[in-house]
Amino acid sequence: MSETAAQVADTLAVKPIDQAVDQPITAADGTPLKVALARATRKAKWRAFVLVLPLLLFVLITFAIPIVEMLTRSFYNDAFSANMPNLVAYFEDNEIESVPDEAGFAALAADLKQARENKTIGVVATRVNYEVPGSRSQFTSAARKTKKLEPPFKEAIIALDEDWNDVRLWNVMQRASNPISASFYLAATDRRYDENGDKVWVDKKRRIYIKLFVNTLLLSLGIALICLVLAFPVAHLLATLPLRYSNLLMIFVLLPFWTSLLVRTTAWIALLQSQGVFNDMLVGTGIIGDESRMQLMYNMQGTVIAMTHILLPFMILPLYSVMKTIPPTYVRAARSLGATSWTAFWKVYFPQTVPGIGAGVLLVFILAVGYYITPALVGGSTGQLISNLIAFHMLKSLNWSMAAALGAILLFIILVLYWLYDKLIGIDNMKLG
Amino acid sequence: MKLKTLFTTTAVSAAVMVASSAMAGEITVMSWGGAYTKSQTEAYYKPWEAETGHKVNSVDSDNPATPIKAQVEAGNVSIDVADIEYSDAIRLCDEGLLEEIDTSSLPAAPDGTAATADFIEGAITDCAVANIVWSTVFAYDSSKISGDAPTTLADFYDTAKYPGKRGMRKAAKANMEMALIADGVAPADVYSVLETEEGVQRALDKMATIKDDIIWWEAGAQPPQLLADGEVAMTTAYNGRIFNAAIGEDKPFEIVWDGQILDFDLYAVPKGAPNKELAMEFITYATATERLAAQASWIAYGPARKSSADLVGLFNDGKTEMAPHMPTAPANMKTALVNNYEFWADRDSELSEQFNAWLLAN
Numbered sequence: 163m164s165e166t167a168a169q170v171a172d173t174l175a176v177k178p179i180d181q182a183v184d185q186p187i188t189a190a191d192g193t194p195l196k197v198a199l200a201r202a203t204r205k206a207k208w209r210a211f212v213l214v215l216p217l218l219l220f221v222l223i224t225f226a227i228p229i230v231e232m233l234t235r236s237f238y239n240d241a242f243s244a245n246m247p248n249l250v251a252y253f254e255d256n257e258i259e260s261v262p263d264e265a266g267f268a269a270l271a272a273d274l275k276q277a278r279e280n281k282t283i284g285v286v287a288t289r290v291n292y293e294v295p296g297s298r299s300q301f302t303s304a305a306r307k308t309k310k311l312e313p314p315f316k317e318a319i320i321a322l323d324e325d326w327n328d329v330r331l332w333n334v335m336q337r338a339s340n341p342i343s344a345s346f347y348l349a350a351t352d353r354r355y356d357e358n359g360d361k362v363w364v365d366k367k368r369r370i371y372i373k374l375f376v377n378t379l380l381l382s383l384g385i386a387l388i389c390l391v392l393a394f395p396v397a398h399l400l401a402t403l404p405l406r407y408s409n410l411l412m413i414f415v416l417l418p419f420w421t422s423l424l425v426r427t428t429a430w431i432a433l434l435q436s437q438g439v440f441n442d443m444l445v446g447t448g449i450i451g452d453e454s455r456m457q458l459m460y461n462m463q464g465t466v467i468a469m470t471h472i473l474l475p476f477m478i479l480p481l482y483s484v485m486k487t488i489p490p491t492y493v494r495a496a497r498s499l500g501a502t503s504w505t506a507f508w509k510v511y512f513p514q515t516v517p518g519i520g521a522g523v524l525l526v527f528i529l530a531v532g533y534y535i536t537p538a539l540v541g542g543s544t545g546q547l548i549s550n551l552i553a554f555h556m557l558k559s560l561n562w563s564m565a566a567a568l569g570a571i572l573l574f575i576i577l578v579l580y581w582l583y584d585k586l587i588g589i590d591n592m593k594l595g
Numbered sequence: 596m597k598l599k600t601l602f603t604t605t606a607v608s609a610a611v612m613v614a615s616s617a618m619a620g621e622i623t624v625m626s627w628g629g630a631y632t633k634s635q636t637e638a639y640y641k642p643w644e645a646e647t648g649h650k651v652n653s654v655d656s657d658n659p660a661t662p663i664k665a666q667v668e669a670g671n672v673s674i675d676v677a678d679i680e681y682s683d684a685i686r687l688c689d690e691g692l693l694e695e696i697d698t699s700s701l702p703a704a705p706d707g708t709a710a711t712a713d714f715i716e717g718a719i720t721d722c723a724v725a726n727i728v729w730s731t732v733f734a735y736d737s738s739k740i741s742g743d744a745p746t747t748l749a750d751f752y753d754t755a756k757y758p759g760k761r762g763m764r765k766a767a768k769a770n771m772e773m774a775l776i777a778d779g780v781a782p783a784d785v786y787s788v789l790e791t792e793e794g795v796q797r798a799l800d801k802m803a804t805i806k807d808d809i810i811w812w813e814a815g816a817q818p819p820q821l822l823a824d825g826e827v828a829m830t831t832a833y834n835g836r837i838f839n840a841a842i843g844e845d846k847p848f849e850i851v852w853d854g855q856i857l858d859f860d861l862y863a864v865p866k867g868a869p870n871k872e873l874a875m876e877f878i879t880y881a882t883a884t885e886r887l888a889a890q891a892s893w894i895a896y897g898p899a900r901k902s903s904a905d906l907v908g909l910f911n912d913g914k915t916e917m918a919p920h921m922p923t924a925p926a927n928m929k930t931a932l933v934n935n936y937e938f939w940a941d942r943d944s945e946l947s948e949q950f951n952a953w954l955l956a957n
Contacts, residue, residue: 284689295945296790299937302689367796370952377955436760437825460810542811543954551951557661558766559944560686 233573236346236566241289242338245282246273250339258336261329267315270326271308278305292561293334293345293354300325330357346567371551371568375575378548381466382530386523388470389477393522394515397481402490419475427536430468434458465537465545472536473529477522484518520587528576548572620873621650622675625662627860628655629816630839634893635678635726637911639881642889647880649873657814660687663865667692672867675874679723681859682768682939688722689940694864694871695721702883704902713884717936718899723861724882725899727890730855730922730931731769734837735829736822738847748777748854751829754805759828762821763802765811767950768939769856772932773831774801776854782932789938795946799953822848834922838895842915852927858934859899897923 189198243250248269256262277283287301300323311318320327337343337355348354348361352369356362363369396415400408418426433439436455444450458464488511496506534549541550548568555565583589624640626632632655640651656662659674660683666672679687687693698719701710711719718725733751737744745757752774754761763770772785778801780788788794802809810827812818818832819840834850841848862881864874880886887898888906895917898904907917918924922931 281691284686284691288686288690291941291944296941298941367956368949368952370948370955374955435824435826538813543806543809546955554947554951556665558658559947560664561944 232562232566233570234566235563236570237343238341239289239338239343239346239563240341241285242335243341245277245280245286246335246339247276248272249335253336253339258329258332261327261332264314264316266332267319267326268313271311271315271319274301274305275308275311278308288560289338290331290334292349292564293338294331297325297331333357333359346563347571349564350567350571371548374546374548374551375571377546378531378572379575381462381545381547382527382533385466385469385473385530386477386527388466389474389526390519390523392470393474393477393481394519397478397485397518400478400482401485401488415475415478418471423472423535424539426472427468427539430464430471431459431540434464434467435460459540460542460545462541462545464540464542465547468536468540469530469533473526476525476529480521480525481515481518484515484521488514516587520583524580524583527579531572531576619648619650620870621652622870622873622877623652623654623673624676624678624877625654625656625659625674626678627657627659627815629814630836630843630894631815631833631896634835634890634896635881637893638890639877639886642886643877643880647876649877651877658683660684663687663692664690667866670867672865672869674865675868675870676877677863677865678726678860679863681717681725681861681934681936682943684720684723684861684863685936685940686943687863688720692866693722694866694868694875696724696864696875696878698724700875700879702879704884704900706902708902713900713902715899715901718859718861720861723863724878725859725861726882726887727860727896727899728857728923729860729896730834730857731764731773731831732834732837732850732852732855732922733773733829733831734818734822734848734850736825736847737849739825739828744849745829745851746853747851748773749779751831751851752777752801752805754808757828760808760810760826761805762810762812762818762827762830762832764831765813765954767946768943769831769934770802771795771798771946771950772856772934773854774798776930776932777801782854782930785932786935786938789946795949799949803953819846819848822846834920835894835896838920842910842912842920852922853930855922855927855931856934857922857931858936860896891917891921895920895922897921 187195189195191198193201249266252262252266252269256266274283277286283302283305287298290301291298304319304322304326307322325331333355337345337359345355350371352364352372353361354364396411400411400415402408403411431438435441436457436459438459440458441450441455445452445455450456458467492510492514493506496510497503501509531547532549533547534553537545537547538550538553541547549572552565552568552572555561555568580589624635626635632653636651636653640653644650654674658680659677660679662674663677663679664687666674684693696719698711701714701719701724703709704713714725715728733748735745735757739759740757745751745753750757751761771789775785775788775794775798776782778797789798810821810830812821812830815833815836818827818830819836821827821830822832822837823840823846834855837848837850840846841850862878864871864878868874882899884900884902885906887900888903888908890896891898891903891907892909892911898907904923907921909915910917910920919926921927
């Protein structure tokens with residue numbers, strides 16, 4: 163009996179589990195539901211992935227890879243190390259403290275000869291010329307004459323050009339023989355290596371980049387604030403007017419937004435130059451004399467005016483989209499409870515527009531920091547931004563490593579500011595539209 | 596027998612060449628825009644298209660040398676021929692960014708002088724062939740100047756005597772030389788002075804005396820516009836642009852030749868150009884004696900071949916004699932300075948950096 167009871171208990175206890183193990187819930191085709199479900203979701207996931215794949219590849223190929231490739235150049239430059247193998251080997255074994263002996267010069271002669279044959283001497287010369295200005299022709303002309311060089315090479319090469327007997331040049335070559343270097347970051351922050359390899363500031367007259375970074379950030383912040391002051395009432399008007407008026411006004415905001423940047427910039431030149439419409443009007447009405455025409459273009463004012471105008475829609479649109487969602491009843495309620503119009507605005511209305519303000523300021527600021535065409539056209543000498551110098555190194559001096567270092571620093575500053583913004587205001591609070 | 600074989604191979608290869616060139620191709624030529632591109636279109640592109648059936652796709656840039664490095668490094672070259680300055684030609688060639696040009700393919704002068712002897716000294720390099728000699732000069736609007744007309748570079752810097760803004764190219768090159776000449780350095784000594792720290796400082800200091808009055812330009816078409824708008828009283832400019840505004844458009848502009856900086860413009864082929872063969876053919880065609888002379892009837896730049904000089908006649912208005920307007924005319928050459936290309940290939944980046952720093956300093 164007890165046996166039976168035990169048996170029953172046993173069966174009762176075990177059976178449901180047994181059943182679950184032996185006969186799992188299955189799909190219609192007999193495969194376990196869990197497996198079928200996983201398969202189905204995997205399929206859906208794959209389909210979704212395949213759909214976004216073109217965009218992902220596009221972004222990867224046209225955006226991510228080029229940026230990584232470009233940023234790599236800021237610390238990696240193998241122009242010297244890849245083309246001067248003998249010297250690289252020599253520098254590995256010998257620390258340069260004074261002008262080297264015959265062995266070093268023999269390596270130099272062999273490399274110059276090789277570089278001449280491979281047509282890479284220009285690349286090498288350019289790399290060294292970044293740090294020792296004027297050494298370019300020293301390399302190219304020495305390379306042209308290497309065929310006639312006879313040992314002892316030290317005397318022969320120094321006879322070509324006394325500057326080969328300069329320890330600074332050899333220091334630079336040793337540093338350049340390592341493709342990874344901080345030289346470009348140093349240069350991008352107005353510093354350089356001195357004869358002993360210590361980091362020092364460049365001559366005061368040549369300091370330019372730090373000042374320009376600061377200028378760029380201040381100018382961009384200024385432009386963002388001017389945009390905010392100008393855009394706030396406009397956005398408010400747009401959000402509160404009856405639809406048929408606000409639509410018309412919206413067209414006035416969007417029309418310039420759709421117009422080409424160059425057209426708008428040149429229009430500002432025509433308006434504001436010293437013989438332009440604005441000055442003509444002032445002179446015509448006798449407000450100012452013909453000799454005292456205002457210089458509004460080709461300086462910082464020009465940059466600020468043109469950029470404010472161009473970036474204004476980027477402030478109006480996020481503000482508008484936020485203000486549109488604020489019920490007018492809140493302000494009315496505040497007024498009816500006795501708040502003055504200022505208190506109602508400042509305590510009730512304004513706090514609700516903060517997500518729009520945050521988005522607009524951040525958007526305008528970041529766009530302004532990277533602006534380049536407008537300051538180039540109307541900035542003259544005082545209205546230049548760091549991006550103009552990056553463009554200069556990309557296009558004119560062809561020192562891409564320097565451009566990359568400047569770009570990396572700018573990117574870093576923006577990321578820090580973005581992080582700060584997230585800490586202070588919170589990025590989730592941002593509303594772009 | 597051997598001679599016959601030689602003839603046959605020559606004939607066959609000639610036939611192949613004719614056949615291949617008979618297939619209409621298209622090349623992209625990048626130049627400096629405005630009146631200058633126009634002169635090349637009339638003198639080179641159009642006749643070449645008419646004779647060969649190929650097409651020239653003309654594009655412009657503020658400086659055609661600048662896109663070359665980016666295009667070659669990215670392996671995406673779209674320019675077949677670029678019109679570039681001397682120091683850029685040397686620099687890009689040294690860095691392996693240009694194709695080499697076979698100078699033996701350049702046609703001889705009509706009198707049989709070999710091309711290498713016919714071109715002005717230095718006009719042919721490993722990777723580029725010059726088409727014109729141009730110069731940076733300064734010019735003024737004579738209707739706005741009362742009293743003595745400016746005659747020297749020192750007058751350009753004299754804002755007390757000649758009030759008004761000054762236009763200058765936003766670059767170190769040519770400005771620094773002109774500043775030194777204005778400061779009293781003899782043209783022959785300019786580069787030895789500019790090689791020293793003090794010399795560079797002296798040039799910058801000289802420019803600083805009028806810094807607040809300078810309006811900076813970047814594209815060659817801007818200075819005539821700045822003068823015409825009355826934005827500047829005087830401006831440095833490429834001499835051909837001023838000539839075309841003055842003679843071609845009847846503007847009251849005058850060129851001052853004192854301390855002009857002479858330079859070559861050269862044709863070069865970027866490494867990996869999509870239509871390299873055709874590009875070489877084009878250069879051979881465009882730099883022949885009569886083509887170079889023809890360009891001079893469209894803009895006041897001197898042809899790079901000696902044999903072209905005699906063929907230079909009238910401007911395309913049919914009445915203006917071109918010879919006295921050429922930068923190479925003896926009367927204009929008295930205080931001229933020939934741009935030292937090696938100096939600039941060496942020091943362009945350094946001086947540009949100092950120039951930029953100076954520009955930004957207040």
